[in-house]
Amino acid sequence: MATLGAHDRKHKVTVVGSGNWGSAIAKIVAENTAANPSLFDPLVEMWVYEETLTLPTSSSHYKADPSSAHATTPQKLTDLINHYHENVKYLPNIALPPNLHANPSLTASVQDASILIFNLPHQFINKLCVDMAGAILPYARGISCIKGVDVTATEISLFSESIGEKLGIYCGALSGANIANEVALEKFSETTIGYDPPALDSRAPTPKEGRTPQQSQLDLTKITDYDEEQEERHRNAKGVASKVKLTRPPEELPVADHELFKTLFHRPYFHVHVISDVAGVSLGGALKNIVALTAGFVSGLNWGDNAKAAVMRVGLLEMVKFGRVFFAESVKAATFTEESCGVADLITSCSGGRNYRCAKMAVEKGVSVEVVEREELNGQILQGVGTCREVNGFLKQRGKEAEFPLLTATYRVLQGEAKVQDLPDLIERPYHNNKSKHPRYKDAANDAAIPIAPQLRAIPQSPILSQFHDVTPFPMARPKQTAKAVRLPRKASGKQVPTPSSTQKSGFMAVNHPPASLSAAINQPPPSAQINQPPTSPPVTTSSSGDSSSSDEGLNVTPSKRIKQEPFQSPNKKQKLSQKAKAPVDSIYNTKIISILVGPHKQAFGIHAGLLSKQSSTLASYVQNMQENPGIAMVEKDGDPPLAEKYQIVILRTTNVLSLWIPHELPAIFTRINRWLYSSSLILVEAETLADIHWNMLIAIYLFSTRFGLVRLQNHCIDLTITKALSPSSSSSLPDADAINKIWKNDSNAVAMRQLLQALYARKSNLAKFMTNTPVSKSGGLNISFVKGLVIEQFHMLQDGKFEGKGEQQFWEHLRKKCHAHDETNPLEVSE
Template sequence: MTEKIAVLGAGSWGSILANLLVENGNDVRLWSYNPKQVEELNQKHTNVNYVSNFTYSDKLVAYSDLKTALVGAQTILFVVPTQAVRSVAKQVNTAISELGIKPYLIHASKGIEENTYKRLSEVLTEEIPDTKRKAISVISGPSHAEEVAKKDITLVTAASEDLEAAKHTQDLFMNNYFRVYTNDDVIGVEIGAALKNIIALGAGALNGLGYGDNAKAALMTRGLAEISRLGTSFGANPFTFIGLSGVGDIIVTSTSINSRNWRAGNELGKGVPLDKVVNEMGMVIEGLTTVKAAYELSKIRGVEMPITDAIYQVLYENKDVKTAIRDLMQREGRSESMDLN
């Protein structure tokens, strides 16, 4: 299966996915707003600020002009930061109207839009009407760009309300080290993908404070329970959260130094101020905005999310991390089976 594909966003995940699609035989155009990054990708075939010690295919071509990157595109893959998805989608809507193309849309970003609390497929649906595009899919799962770059075995989920579109995404990405499963639960996949970043922040903080495996396992397990509660309140399939985009993604982002959310939490646990963590990371830490959106959304929906509450209080209300942990541990005793609902 060979297509013309425009990949929007040349960070670590976007650029590695673009390279994978090239290796799978596709004609891929990678768009970045940064002309210097485009020049580096085209001339040196590197992207050192995002993926070190990796050489991209010389068949991967980068562009700084969005409309040029979209010419003839049969599929558009969005891999821009969550809070940029809407603005980029507006530009795409204008460009594809002018170009007269009607592409499939896929996104591989993980987050919830601030203020609107929209999932990213909802944002794309609002900004690019169905008369101008084919179906929307989301690809998500336990997948660090650094490990995909090394062709480590990786399994992810492609979700769409249109299973033919999910199968189309599966066919584009599948190869001997990158396996894709299909799913029709877009709500569950997107909520799991977004909220696992909150748990990764917490897991990193526990590590920075010196807590061991017991504490981290407890956080991941109970974090999954509250993610499931919020997701099912929107109609998500609860079984989605024990799949790749749920427990799988929580495990990989909550245990690995490759996770920027884990690294951010680790620094916070060591007492580094939040503004310094953000400045030194050099890349978007999706969990910082997602925790605010999830906290506010849980209050609107009436869903109990104590871990999310605690992390929100640490990040936005200057609560001491150790005090937040103590307060979590001293909550009234509960039944585990009842507390999963």
């Protein structure tokens, strides 16, 4: 604990940066080092990017003594700061503590510091790290107050982490609703520190509250790729072991933990809340700057507070979503909605921040934001403009612009590609059937040469997907004579599978073998001889298709919930209800049938366009483009590199036939997905049960659903995984090492499944036996992250004996909900 006992050594603090916020934070820190001399060396260094200036005549120091040398001749900024104890350029009229020393030498200012506070515009930090590397103490720890994200052409990372990697240290983040001038005037505000202390720093690890440590049953010697050195590595915000090998701080130094940082930053007027979600803290500060520009744009048109509130609402949703999509391993939605660094910073920045004010003025004056920045800010530097461009480049590269309409629209306004007046339409949730009229799609739709809006271009193939090439065919289900207990009775769900088919037997239909007459219904002939065709009419169902919770092989953890008695209704009412429920389903079956080609050999499936669009906005975009912009299709040409090498989904033209080609997936997987699309069930034939669906197959379907945005299917797979794993009748009730490795190595989107598998293993398996018998995977061993997670799960499990009896059911029900992906239309609903 930071405050306990006297320490032989004290922390030395340096602030790197001395702008508006840099100086305000340096003031706070210097006040606190002076107040806590047992923990900190009171003298704080502040590195200043040196410049020469003349004291402004408006300065109180000039007025007090206009004839002094400091007032009459140009001076170094550091000299002025140290002479007047005021940063006359970047934080004028604020007295800085005498124990704060302005230092123009970067290396000299950082060389003795055990705590480094990085506080300067994000544009400069990477170069600065190069200059600083080698000059700092190897065991230093950092806090980044920078509001921005570190974006390269293909990757995104937090500045706290890129600083840490470049300097070989651990670095957290501080961000909040903190307009520097207000903080400097000691007007009350709150802030958030994100700090996830490296294991190396905790000298007396304390078990988490309410949890009883238990000895792990794992024999770690059995883990083939166990790497002791990895243990020393900190896990970054993406859940990956950091490249940095940290140096252990000397024993004599107070531990750099939450309490120490609270002591260093908390003031009566500046309230600090320390959390572990570094990504959430960093992203809030970076992305709100873009939203502040948007808010400034609409205010520049004098549209009033309602318009600004609308922008903030959408902005907050996109901030949460951004975190969830790109930092799914660590980010918490609550950081955006409950902490100062999230919603509070958004509000203050959209009220009086520099980004907001400059964007507003730019619209009012009819000039660019950069012109206003140069004319109005006296050397201060906006973060929103750079961040907006950098984030857009990244989203574009990932094909995700359309998923972040506000971030994208703001970029377009900034670039002069769209008008501020277009913003309301650009950020409106697109109405599915009317996308061609939507401004977000309009330009691209009119552009014959360039294929459509960026998100609809072929998605570059992720290297991860190629790993599926070497997958041997999944064991296909063998029809069995006896149904097993895991499958709930069909009537219990109130659903039936598609009906009118010659192949239908007692409620099951093999969608592989449709009646030949269907081919007439296909708008384009299939490119290959055999096409798997859909049923011509809708399944008889009274609830929306794809509602996984009610499908036949669904979760049976809480059977009482699943087997519902249909309440009595009068025949008339029943009829009306069923007609009402049937209407949207009918309209789906009136849509065209799309040709989907799967795998390198292009096995063809025919699927109703409406059905695909209903289940996945990603596929909906492709389907719409196939129909509305046939010119965008790609053609495979002899001699050209194969399209499949580059893309995971392609709109393809083969001898005048348009198809959607998914080259890297297996037809066997898609056969079941096709089945699910029409019946909400993955079961193919009557005698098959969930136990017959191989784990590899289930996991491959899950991965497919995460890649192609089939959220309901994704959730269904979560439910099935629990059902299958907990089923007493299943012979191999948990996935084997190959399946586990697949989920870890193949896709970072599979976070929920990872959590689930760890929990299932921790609670259900005989781990010792598993470690001895199972790790004979093709890849040679179990994924180390899985094993580590398992150890942690073990540690947390059986807490207070709650896991027994009813507690167990509640646990799985809770986990099931937690692992469910959330509806795109409501990204705030993220489970914690």
